[in-house]
Structure formats: C-alpha cells, structure tokens
Amino acid sequence: MPNLTRRDWILGSLAASAWPAIAAAQQHAHQAVASGSATALEHFDASTARDVAAIATRIIPSDDGPGAMDAGAVYFIDRALMTFAADQRALYAHGLTELRARREKLLPGSASFADLTVGQQMSLLRSIETTDFFAVVREHTVLAWLGSPEYGGNRGGVGWKYIGFDDRGFFTPPFGFYDAS
C-alpha cells in the first residue's frame, strides 16, 4: 500500500461510482481554508483595535515566524465579539478600561498600549495575566492563530504551517517518524 499514490489509494479503496461523492465531501470539509481575509472592523474602533492587536502580538509574537498579527487575530476577535463571543463584549470593555487605568498609573503620559515598548507591554500584561480578561484574550488569540480560517484568523493557514499541522484531510501511512521506521 505505501507504494501507491494517495489518489490511487483512495480510488482503490472505493467503488468507482462512489468517488465523485467522496471527492465532494472532502472538498467541502476543506473549503474553510480558502476563505477568510476580511479587513473591516465591526466591533472595535481603530484605536481599540490597535491595542487588542498589540496584546495579541505579545501573546503570539512574530519574532521567529508568523504569529497573531500575521494570522489576523484582531479581525478574528472583532468578528468573534460580533458572533459566538458576543456575550464577552463587556468583559473586553471592562478589561481594556482596567488596562488603560493601569497604564496611565504606571506610565503617566503614555499614549496607548500599542505605543508602549515591548518590555513595557510585557510587564503590563504580566500584571493582569491571572484575570478573566487576559484568559479570554489569550484563548481568542490562540483560536485566531490556529483555528479554522473561515473565522477570519489563521490567514493562509500561517498558524498551522508554523506548528506543522497539515489540513489536507486525507493521509496515507506512514504518518510520522516512528511508524515509518
């Protein structure tokens, strides 16, 4: 079986008449990858979006390869708050207000979270890392990085590529190093 090509193997495993239906099912299961690149914001205003993007960037930075920014995290979060996470809008609003108050107290005169140095951003986030707000932003950022692209994040599958996940949806053995050896 390992000598067959993927297509031969799938075709060989089916009655010929079933093949078009299977191909359609597979294509459907993966259509998510093709979509998702909106750049319009519906929930956040521009300055809030800059701050949220900056928080997401600290959670999954881009130093060694595509991170939250490249995945389009702020667009994912914006859309999430308009859809499945609508009940977390207040948590975001409250969390961002608190963060602003902390920033103004610790760094008087600073313009915004997004305009702080990376070090300042890190220490400010460390001071809130046990809050519900941070937990939710972290979760949303990870979903934006590695979730299904149709939600507006993981653009071009950048998160999946970084971790080595392949969304092809059909595989033939060997799958990994140890079953190949």
Place this chain on the structure above:
Amino acid sequence: MTAVAFKTSETVDFVVIGSGAAGGVMAKELAVAGFSVVVLEQGPYLTAKDFTHDEIKFAVHNALTNDPAHQPVTYRQHEGEVAKPFKAIEYGRQVGGGTVHFTGNYWRFHESDFHERSLHGTIAGTSFADWPIRYADLEPYYTKAEEELGVSGLAGANPFDAPRSKPYPLPPMPVKSSGVLFERATTKLGLHPYPAPVAILSQPYRGRAACVNCGMCELFGCEMGAKSSTLVSVIPIAEKTGRCEIRPNSYVRKIETDARGRVTGAIYFDAQRQEVLQRARVVVLCANGVESAKLLLLSKSQHFPHGLANSSGLVGKNLMWDSGSESSGLFEQPLNEFKGIQVTRLIQDYYAADPRRGFYGGGAIDARFDFYPAGFALSGLPDDIPKWGLEYKKAVGQYFTRTMTLLSHTTSLPLEKNNVSLDPTMKDAWGLPAARITFDMHPDDIATMRWLVAREREILEAAGATKVWSAPIEPIEPNMMPSRHLMGTCRMGTDPRKSVVDPFGHAHDVPNLFIVDGSNFVTSARQQPTATIQALAYRAAEHIVRKARAGELG
C-alpha cells in the same frame, strides 16, 4: 430523507426516544421486523455536508453535543450542596447521537465484567453488584453489532479478550507513531499491546467508503461516512423499510400513561416548541444514561408519583462516570499524530481488578492523540511551559507534532448517592427542569486512576519520551472532565426492588415500556460502553419483537 411520515393522531407500534447507539439499532430492528416506528430525537438530522473540519465549531464549541446555553446541567459534589451550572455530562445531540462524534473505540466487555461482585465481594457504601446476564448471553449480539455497524480490529490479538464467535468484519486500521512507540514500550515491559478495535472502516464496507485518515474523529462527524455511527449504518436501513420515521428536533418532555399504568405515547416539543403527542402501543426509551432517567422523573403521574418505572426509587441513581487518567510524552522526532484515527494500540493487562493493589478497580491504557491544533495549544502542554509569549509559541511548535498521550479508562463504582435528579430551580429553554448531577468519586476509583498514572508514566519512559507529564486527578473539582459515558441510572436486574428494568430492558413497573441504553449498566467495566450498549440493544430488540409478535405487549 425520511421515507415515511406518520400522523400524530395515528397510534404507531413503537415510539423510540433517542436515535443514538441504542435508539438507532432499536429503530432498525423493529422496523425491519415489520413494525411501525417513530423515532423522536432531540437534535437535528445532519448529513455529510454538515461535517466539516472546523475545530472551533466542533471541538471548541462542541457543536455535536448538548448545549448548556439551551439545556443547562447543574452539578454538585455532595447532596445538600446547591448545584451550580456546569456541563458535567455531555452527550451527542443529533440523529445518531453520540455515535456521530465519538472516537470510535469499540471494546467488548470481559467475561468478568458481568460478575465482579461475585469475584471480589461487597464494597462498603456502594451498590456493586453482578449483572443479571453473562458474557455468553451477549456474545452473539456483540458479533451482530460489529457486523452490522462495521468494526475494524484483529481477533485473538488481545490475550485478555473474552471468546468470540467470529473475527472482526474488517482488518485493523493502520498503526500510527503513537501505536508503534506504545507497542515497543509495552512489549519491553512484558505487556500485551494489540490493535485497537474501532467502529471505523479500514476498508469499504456495505456501500460505505473507507476511512482516509483525516484525523478528525473525536468530537467531529465523519464526512466520509467511514465512522460507523448509527446515522450512516442502521438508520438508513430502518428508513428504507418505509415503516420508520426519524423525527428530529423533537424533545420529549413526558411519557404519557393511562389510568391503568400503561404507556400511551410521548409528548414532545417540536421544532417550533409546540407540544405534540405521539401515540404508540409501546415506548422504548433510548435517550442515554442521563436523559432517560431525567425523562422518567419528569413523567410523574397519579399512578407513578415518584416518576415513571420508579417503584424501586432507583431511577437516576448509581450514575457512573467516564473515569480515566492521562499522561503525555514528548518525543524527539515528529509523530504527526494529527494524521489518522485517534487510537491505534492499547493494552488490557491491568484491566482485571487485583486485590493485591489494595483497592478495587482496573483499567485499559490506550495510546492516542485527541487534540486538534488550537485545543492542543490551549490545554495540551505541560504546566511548566509559559502560557503566552515567544517561549510558549515555540513550545506549541515543538510539541504539537511530537506529543502522544496515554489515556487510562478506569472503573467507576456505582453509588446511590451519585445520581441524576431534577434541578429544583434551574430550567432549560423549554421550561423543563435541568438535569442535576450529584457525583463524587469513590476512593477506590481515585486510587485506580492514581495507580494507572504511574503505569502510564512507566510506559512513556520505556518508549523513550524526553519529557513526561500527567493531568491532575485531584481535587475532583476543578479537574473533573465532563462525563461522556453515561451509565447506571436505570440498572437491570431480576429483583424489582433493586433494579429498574429486567435483563431485556423491560421496565419492571410498566408492561409496555422498555429502557435500553447505558442506563442499564450495573457496573462500568472499563469505559468504552458503546459496543455493550449496542449489543444490549440488539438483544433487547429481539426480545421485544418476539413479545410483540406474540401479542404480549398489547
């Protein structure tokens, strides 16, 4: 899609409540035998086009399971506490039920599972008991289930397996890296690894396509139809008879009875939340180990003041949990565990209880990876990895393809104080009381998990893991996972004072009511209840058909 539509004014032969592991089998058997059947299913009727690989929808938001936003579940550890909203139990909520989104593990019970009370004696404070049937009673029905649904495995490979009358209908699935590492390690330790029996097609079977190793079984529906859910195996056969109507989005609120104490039908909310009565000569309740008990408790009447079929007072009691423990290991080279079905190898060397361990209990250990990308990043890493920032990101990148997990599936003792009841204040979106779960682990169940965590670690170390970490077992809260194996709340037995149904699922108190699902379990075995639920359903169905043909059900 539905072959026949009955009028609600019509009295059908059977109403089957629930279309999952048991309900799907029951519907098919009754319809093929020539009876008219209406299946009332809470959830929607989904098809292959609904089953995408969207992790957020299916694995983060668990779209194929009960949604606590509409159907809250409350939980408390002890009686006397006020139960709080918590999704303590999870079940498949669509046509096909849990067989649509399950992992596919398909284990038969061992012979000893049916009479452990006789083997090990009483256990204080528990309702530990023998089953009223033995493995030999169920063997032909395990065989039938494996053949009709399509199960892949290798007969004779597990030296601890009970005798089988036939091999598996399909050869085992291809082994993954986790399976290879596990096999090497357990063999080195003198244990007996074998290919996991799974309700997933390794080859085309009965008009269905083979698995293409996409890797998304657990929590997902299979767009290939290769996972042997009742949705793609037996339900289409039931519908083809022209005598079975699957009625989705039909949430039963009461099983109706008459003054004589006979069941007359079921009242349900339809998709528009209008109440509808479907009359039937016989009702077969297959709604799962929590929903069946809940519905019986809701179905009070003058004749049944404590709930239907509850003269024993045991409806809802002896709820057993989906107990288990898990450890993970990091390896040098990529395993790419996201490819292929979740589990390809396991051991049952520690399955039997052994008094020398100092507690009752045992378990099986499987090698698996049941994480998807985002879920792994959120909850798959060891605790000593930072939770965010560059080091976190790098760890996700390093660990995702190089991690495997060992999961132990362990005993859960039956205790009357562990139960399902009706929440006194919390209501669901239909105005029905929420299911309230009261559950605490028995000390032996915790000891079993603790003991098996040590075995998991030995195996991972023998496999050459460069790092090993384990999920915490205690405290129960907040470390408890929702239970997906719902067992014990309408236990079977021959004594109507000590059980709810007879060995065929026939309610002791009601001549034309059967309850057939995980609720019938007397003990938990070592989890993976689906094969046994379905074998019980085939056996009960044969009995029901015989009785109905003899005119004994009215």
